[in-house]
Every structure is written in structure tokens, then in C-alpha cells.
Amino acid sequence: MKSIAVIGGGITGVTTAYALARRGLHVTLFERHRYPAMETSFANGGQLSASNAEVWNSWGTVFKGLTSMLRSDAPLLVNPTPGWHKLSWFAEFLAAIPRYESNTIAGARMAIAAREHLFGWAREEGIDFDQRQEGILHIYRDKARFDHAARVSTLLAQGGLTQRAVTPQEMRAIEPTLAGRFYGGFYTESDSTGDIHKFTVGLAQAAQARGVALACGVDVRRLDAGEDGARVLYTRDGIEEAQRFDALVVCAGTASRKIAAMLGDRVNVYPVKGYSITVMLEDAASRAAAPTVSLLDDASKLVCSRLGANRFRVAGTAEFNGFNRDIRAERIAPLVNWVQQCFPGVSTRQAVPWAGLRPMMPDLMPRVGPGKRPGVFYNTGHGHLGWTMAAATAELIAGQLQQALAPASPRRRAPLAA
Numbered sequence: 001m002k003s004i005a006v007i008g009g010g011i012t013g014v015t016t017a018y019a020l021a022r023r024g025l026h027v028t029l030f031e032r033h034r035y036p037a038m039e040t041s042f043a044n045g046g047q048l049s050a051s052n053a054e055v056w057n058s059w060g061t062v063f064k065g066l067t068s069m070l071r072s073d074a075p076l077l078v079n080p081t082p083g084w085h086k087l088s089w090f091a092e093f094l095a096a097i098p099r100y101e102s103n104t105i106a107g108a109r110m111a112i113a114a115r116e117h118l119f120g121w122a123r124e125e126g127i128d129f130d131q132r133q134e135g136i137l138h139i140y141r142d143k144a145r146f147d148h149a150a151r152v153s154t155l156l157a158q159g160g161l162t163q164r165a166v167t168p169q170e171m172r173a174i175e176p177t178l179a180g181r182f183y184g185g186f187y188t189e190s191d192s193t194g195d196i197h198k199f200t201v202g203l204a205q206a207a208q209a210r211g212v213a214l215a216c217g218v219d220v221r222r223l224d225a226g227e228d229g230a231r232v233l234y235t236r237d238g239i240e241e242a243q244r245f246d247a248l249v250v251c252a253g254t255a256s257r258k259i260a261a262m263l264g265d266r267v268n269v270y271p272v273k274g275y276s277i278t279v280m281l282e283d284a285a286s287r288a289a290a291p292t293v294s295l296l297d298d299a300s301k302l303v304c305s306r307l308g309a310n311r312f313r314v315a316g317t318a319e320f321n322g323f324n325r326d327i328r329a330e331r332i333a334p335l336v337n338w339v340q341q342c343f344p345g346v347s348t349r350q351a352v353p354w355a356g357l358r359p360m361m362p363d364l365m366p367r368v369g370p371g372k373r374p375g376v377f378y379n380t381g382h383g384h385l386g387w388t389m390a391a392a393t394a395e396l397i398a399g400q401l402q403q404a405l406a407p408a409s410p411r412r413r414a415p416l417a418a
């Protein structure tokens with residue numbers, strides 16, 4: 001049986017390992033933490049949102065980035081200290097602006113394709129991840145932003161997504177707990193939410209039951225690949241070990257750039273920091289005052305999801321500040337304030353803060369496909385939509401690998417696009 005190493009135990013690595021195991025391949029999943037889903041796949045916004053597939057590559061985003069650089073509470077923040085990684089990423093970001101429309105359409109298509117796999121796997125494996133299928137409501141406070149959303153909606157429709165424009169009255173009927181004055185909204189009934197950490201841990205257990213070797217607490221230090229297969233060198237409890245595989249898949253989140261460089265590939269993932277708070281709904285009044293429908297507030301760029309009866313997650317902000325993982329009080333405060341403004345009956349006494357780094361490619365499209373060397377594959381760089389898209393890209397990469405490893409096939413197909 002062909003053996004495959006998957007590097008990284010976040011949502012992309014675990015879905016990849018699982019999709020490969022379903023195809024009868026022998027998989028070892030390497031994860032440096034003691035458990036899966038302890039980095040970016042830990043406490044994100046929870047949205048499975050085809051409706052958020054708009055890529056950020058536009059002059060509007062560039063303008064917002066420049067004007068918000070001096071405000072520490074702005075949703076988008078760029079540390080102006082230059083560095084090659086950041087500069088090269090922004091240059092490629094600008095170069096992808098002409099592909100804004102086609103990438104937005106492709107993203108919507110991928111997000112829709114992911115639903116079928118994710119929900120099917122959860123059903124089949126009996127994974128409880130606080131899934132809620134009540135749609136996602138995007139809310140707009142002025143006409144300009146609403147009109148922009150209407151233009152985006154036509155692109156999403158080309159990707160197969162159905163949304164409907166709603167009036168402030170209809171918004172209140174959809175989510176009665178929402179307070180404030182709004183110009184209008186867009187409601188996507190087919191979108192949903194769930195806890196990424198719970199799902200990833202549940203799927204990792206299901207993968208194990210299907211024969212995947214879960215190597216947690218194992219730090220991959222060096223990778224190599226050639227005609228005789230792939231070699232993974234790692235440390236476990238400080239001791240160096242090495243293992244040979246027929247192929248490997250890099251799903252290492254923000255570490256994918258460094259790992260790709262070891263394999264002679266360029267995968268320019270940048271760590272785009274975001275924050276979340278998980279509000280514990282401890283009393284009945286808070287539970288009644290918290291929304292059940294998931295929201296995206298376009299002005300503040302915040303999303304929220306109800307996770308089970310007792311938890312309410314709010315997440316957002318994008319910070320270009322390297323690998324810094326500090327949880328900064330002035331970045332958490334706008335999230336707490338937003339809850340107080342939009343859901344005044346919710347107590348924020350117990351709000352657990354978190355920060356994570358989105359592994360983002362400059363064109364906001366994940367890298368899914370083979371590398372330059374034989375037996376090397378990537379499924380990484382899902383940016384702000386890793387939870388939404390992972391099941392689709394895992395299926396895609398598993399299919400490519402299965403084909404590449406089939407006895408009569410060449411081991412790799414087209415080289416990875418730069």
C-alpha cells in the first residue's frame with residue numbers, strides 16, 4: 001500500500017489525511033502540537049460561508065489599508081516596518097487585482113463544493129461540531145456598502161450561490177436580537193456555522209479509526225523528495241527520527257512557506273492575524289439575547305456564530321504584523337464593544353480572547369496541487385476561508401494523489417503555479 005505523509009494537523013491537514021484514508025492510502029499525519037487543531041483551526045469565526053468568498057484583491061482594500069494604518073482599532077492594520085516577505089506578498093496581492101472577479105467566482109464554487117463533503121463526513125462519522133444551518137446574514141449600515149454587496153452578489157451567483165437582498169425589517173425578522181440602524185442586508189440561507197476545533201478533532205479520531213497514524217507532538221524539521229520517494233526528518237521528545245514515504249502533502253498553515261522552500265517551491269503564504277472572543281452565555285437572559293443566525297457586519301468586518309446553546313463567537317480584524325501572536329487588548333476591545341452595541345442584553349463578563357494567523361496567499365486562493373519535485377503536493381494557504389473550503393480542497397488533492405500514485409501514471413502532473 002502507498003504511504004503518504006501529511007504535514008500539519010489543522011483543518012486542511014486533517015481533512016486531507018481523512019480523504020486519503022478513505023481512498024485506501026496509508027497516511028501518517030505529523031503535527032507539532034500534542035493535539036490537532038491547536039493553531040489557526042482553534043477558535044475562528046465558525047462560518048461556513050460561501051457568501052464571504054469575495055477575494056480582497058481590490059484597490060478599495062488597498063485604500064482602506066492605507067487610511068487605517070494610523071488607527072489601532074481599525075479592522076485592517078498593517079505594520080509599516082518593511083520586510084521582504086511582506087513586500088513580496090503585497091506586490092503579488094496587487095498583481096492579482098485583475099483576477100478579482102474570476103477568483104471570487106471560483107472561491108464561491110469551491111465553498112459550495114465543500115459543503116457536501118463536510119456535512120457527509122460529519123454525518124457518517126457522527127461528529128458533533130455545534131453545526132447550525134440557519135444561514136448567514138451580511139449587514140450594511142450605508143448605501144455605498146450595500147450597493148457594493150449587490151455587485152459582489154452577482155459574482156457569487158456566477159459561482160452558483162443564491163442570496164437575497166433584505167430590508168432592515170426583514171433583517172429583524174431573520175434575527176430578532178440584532179439592535180441598531182441598518183441600510184439593508186444580504187441573506188444566504190444555504191450558509192451555515194460550526195466549531196472548527198470540535199470538527200477537526202472529531203475527524204482526526206475518525207481518520208485514526210480508518211488507519212491514519214496520528215503523530216502528534218512531532219516537529220517536522222526537514223523534508224526531501226526525489227525519484228525514490230519523500231523523506232521526513234522530525235523530532236519527537238527531542239530525539240531525531242526519519243521516515244520514508246511514497247509522497248507527502250504540505251498542510252502546515254503559516255509554516256507552509258518555510259517548508260515549501262525546503263522542497264524547492266515558492267508558496268508565499270503570509271500570516272494575517274485575526275482575533276476572536278468566545279462569549280460564554282452563562283445566564284438565561286444572555287442566551288435569549290444572543291443571535292442564532294450568523295452575521296457578517298461589513299463596516300467592522302466582524303463575523304459572529306452561535307456555537308451550541310452556551311457559546312457565542314465573534315471574530316475578525318486583519319493585521320499584517322509577521323508571526324506575532326500576542327493578544328492585544330486594543331484589538332480585542334472592538335469585538336467586545338460590538339457585542340455590547342448589537343446585542344445589548346448579552347453579558348460579556350466571560351469573554352475568552354484568542355488570536356490566530358490566517359495562512360493567506362497573495363491572491364487569496366489556496367495552493368492545491370503538486371510541487372516541483374516528484375511526490376510533493378500542497379494543500380495550503382486558505383486564508384480567511386480555510387474552514388469553509390478545506391473539505392473541497394482535501395478531496396481535490398486526495399484525488400490528484402491517488403491518480404499520481406496509480407501504477408500506470410507518472411508520479412506528478414503539471415508543476416505548481418508560482
Ligand SMILES: Cc1cc2nc3c(=O)[nH]c(=O)nc-3n(C[C@H](O)[C@H](O)[C@H](O)COP(=O)(O)OP(=O)(O)OC[C@H]3O[C@@H](n4cnc5c(N)ncnc54)[C@H](O)[C@@H]3O)c2cc1C
Nearest residue numbers: 008010012032040041044045047220253274385386387388
Ligand atoms: C480570527 C479568525 C477568524 C476566522 N474565521 C473563519 C471563518 O469564519 N470561516 C472560515 O472559513 N475560515 C475562518 N478563518 C480561517 C481559518 O481558520 C483558517 O484558514 C484555517 O484554520 C487554516 O487551517 P490550516 O490547516 O491551513 O492551518 P492551521 O490550523 O494553522 O494548521 C497548520 C498546522 O500545521 C502544524 N505545523 C506547522 N509546521 C509544522 C511542523 N514543522 N511540524 C509539525 N506540524 C507543523 C501547526 O502546528 C498547525 O497545527 C479565520 C481565521 C482567523 C484567524
